[in-house]
Amino acid sequence: MSTPLPVTSAPAHRALAAQGIATLEQLSTYPEAWVASLHGVGPKAMRLLRAALADAGYGFAAGRPPATYGVAGQQTDQQTDPQTAQQTDRETGDRT
Numbered sequence: 001m002s003t004p005l006p007v008t009s010a011p012a013h014r015a016l017a018a019q020g021i022a023t024l025e026q027l028s029t030y031p032e033a034w035v036a037s038l039h040g041v042g043p044k045a046m047r048l049l050r051a052a053l054a055d056a057g058y059g060f061a062a063g064r065p066p067a068t069y070g071v072a073g074q075q076t077d078q079q080t081d082p083q084t085a086q087q088t089d090r091e092t093g094d095r096t
Contacts, residue, residue, distance in 0.1 A: 003023055016041070
């Protein structure tokens with residue numbers, strides 16, 4: 001069953017949505033410190049999220065966030081759009 005996130009501020013909602021987090025189940029797979037580091041997620045949003053997780057029987061994950069994300073949600077995997085890849089290739093002189 002998917003439990004939607006509680007209503008938070010618009011910036012917090014956008015920050016979570018940008019990371020693909022729409023349910024408490026998804027949120028529970030991320031460490032609290034990582035979620036708090038997202039731009040737009042402030043102390044009030046964290047209180048709401050923490051309470052909602054606890055009420056649903058969940059909590060924040062221990063440890064590190066999923067490997068495809070770095071600090072504050074900056075995607076670090078190698079998936080890029082073709083335009084960006086071509087631009088990078090031109091900058092480095094690599095040819096495909």
